[in-house]
Amino acid sequence: MAIGKAISRVEAGDKVTGAARYTEDVRVAETAHAVLLGSAISAGRVRGIDTRRAERAPGVLAVITHLNRPDFAAVPPTPYTAEGRMPLVDDRIHYAGQYIAVVVAETREQAEHAATLVVVDYHRTSPVPTLDAALSQAYIPRENGLARVPSEYRRGNAEAALAAAPVRVEEEYRTAALSHAPIEPSSTLAYWEGDRLTIYDSTQSVHMHRPLVAIAFGVPEDRVRMYCSLVGGGFGNKSYSWPHVFLAPMAARVVRRPVRVTISRKQVFTGTGHMAATVQTVRLGADQDGRLRALIHDSVNQTSFIDDRQETASAITPYVYAVPDLYARIRVTKVNTGTGGAMRTPGDSAGAFALESALDELAHRLGMDPLELRRRNHADVDPVSGRPWSGKQLLACYDQAAERFGWDRRNPEPGSARDGDDLIGYGMAGGQRTEHQRPAQATVDLTDDGTAVIRSSMVEIGGGGLTTLSQIAADGLGLPTAAVTFQHGDSALPAAAPTFGSMTSGSTGSAVKLAAADALRAAIDLAVGDRRSPLHGADPDDVVAHEGGLRLRDRPGDGESYRALLRRNRINTLRGDGDFQPEGEDAEHAMATFGVHFTEVRINRYLPRVRVVRHVAAFSIGRVLNAKTARNQAQGGIIMRLGAALMENQRPDPVSGRFISPALTDYHVPVNADIGEIDVIFVEEPDTNANPLGARGLGEICAVGICASVANAVHHATGKRVRSLPITPDKLL
């Protein structure tokens, strides 16, 4: 069995030698380079734009603005079109950095130089700079396709139950705007041949994004071919088509040549979304014994003037604990900022900070162990639908992680543990994520040289799908993983589920499993019907895949290799089709992934910088497909969120609303030296209710609950409750 094994990534050799090809590495002859000019103001209009000097600069092929742009055929649907307003459609400016001109030249240097020669005359209006400035205007977003989940949920009468509860916690929590900050800046290379468009795009899904481009340019979808095999980090920002994706084909049409747009690092921050800042209130009511009676979770996030996009912070809340009376609401409010976008883990990460901090406050007030409080409120069934959970191992996660961490050594008294000048704190928090699945297709070809080829449009973003899906096909056909190759990242291939929302394992993985089973069935049918096969006449149900061929289940000696079977029958390839359709709403079981985090912080008394020296997490995700890549992904999700807990903050300028730190020099993400010991436990239970494979997603659940775990540890160390992220030293002085 290859599944579950800690094998090295199939693309590892390419990645360590520089041979791996990302979108920016694709070369097409005659490519011209486009540079995008962003607005210097955050609200107003372009009164005039003088492009004459830029147009005359050496090498310049075109300067495109709202005044001379070609029309888009239509506005493709949101949410995967990131902004509901197409770029350059008019003179209005909604946020700083919004693209106002495209400069196309022979070389990148020439385009960059010419962009500095464009003179813009702005008419400024006064911007709404921050979430705080807009808080009083919060509203429930209209249902326009961007509202991903219902904005309100109610069960029982939470207000009355809260008023009646003997113990209450009512607090406000804030999360900062976060940037995805992948190391690969987004890049799009487009060229036209008549009405055929070829587009190389750093996207997390070629099949989700191809139709958007087709609609925007008014060509049939099958005239657009979109490629992306490897993404250099996305974390959600490449799950949308941002404006630059539409500007590349537009520019290519204007100059009648291939055009590449690679956005600058600054534009990664301003032009490919962010996790919106939130202000949340959590109100908990409980009995003296810790049983939750009422829960009200209200969240407001900033959105842009272009779109209503929720940061769905309270969306998961109704599903997490067994609370009879509950009310959750999500509102948005408009700020002169770019549209936000789903970032690992949308909504749930910000929401868990508030909810799991509030639970810690409640435990403290009750004098109860915070882990015990969660045990007492464990949701044995899905509290929303009443359905049983599929493969929920949260209690086992609690036990195993607590033991590994040494939670029982914790003296509950804040400030009780010290080591020299260091205050030591232990904290914990839980996490939950609703499991999403989408239809996915794949084929698996068994070839006459005894190897197999998976074909599915999946994009590898670093989650390890190329490897795990190869393992699945290998097991399905009884081949070593090395005998499986993968054609992927091309919209001409069968449609994979997108590589976001933790859907690769469950959805595309299931399609590959079905395709491999289909190919195996075809091989078995061929063998049992072939007079020259040693398996001739056998019952197909008695034939199994084994070491590169087929054999009888009970008589291992009787069988033959795929190679012999196919060659004798003069068949080059046997194709198996896999079409995975998720069960959807009426499934018998509720699907989610679960996790728990335990954190040890050390804080110097005189310079209160929080250091996370030790973090233990346990996850319930069904079956782990590859122990090596899974562990890496989980560690990465934890570390990314430690950044949100301790340093990441995409702060708006309080006057203009412009991001103050749109650069990696100022927007600090964790570096190697920031990281202590990270320990990850998987509590496995193959979950075949979820899908044929028994696996659920990992990429997102691993990043939920960390911020609260850190904040709770900080409270334990210092007695200070920090309710606003990130937890920087100034908040502890």
Place this chain on the structure above:
Amino acid sequence: MDETTRESPPSRRAFLSRSLTAGAGLAALGGTGTATAAAPAVAAAAAVDPPETLPVSLTVNGRRRTLRTDPRTSLLDALREDLGLTGPKKGCNQGACGACTVLLDGTRILSCITFAVMFEGAEITTVEGLADGDRLHPVQRAFVEHDGFQCGFCTSGQITSAVGLLAENPRPSTAEIKELMSGNLCRCAAYPNIVAAVESAAEGRS
């Protein structure tokens, strides 16, 4: 050779002398610096246009290469665009991420914040030049073995940086590895595995 690699901080002197040469060259040729600034636009337009390209010869991964390149072209862009290498990556183009790390005479430098024309006669090694034919460099093998990456976009820089680090300090402690690899960001945060890979390469285990 040995003296250069032991200089600390790495190659600052070499960098200064190269910038001087390049700066003088540019000034003599009409001052690209002013021509790209937006403010004194009219005056700059009247000035002599900068030369479109300048020649530079350097050794890249053991091969002598001569090219004519725009004087504004960074070493990174020259390696990627003019010489067709794909290993060094442009993560930020402002010296903040380390994805563009290459070795200059064995010492790690950020190729995005330095001009190609400054490297006349220099010896550059990119990630493509580390393996010995099909035999991976021990650091590359260690990265495969310890899964020292996810998306892989920072990996060329991480590996070249680790090779440079081990040349500076063949027996680094874990704390030193973490500190000395902190100029190479990994947003996928494969950090624990990167440390494990560098440790095992240092111990000659891979």
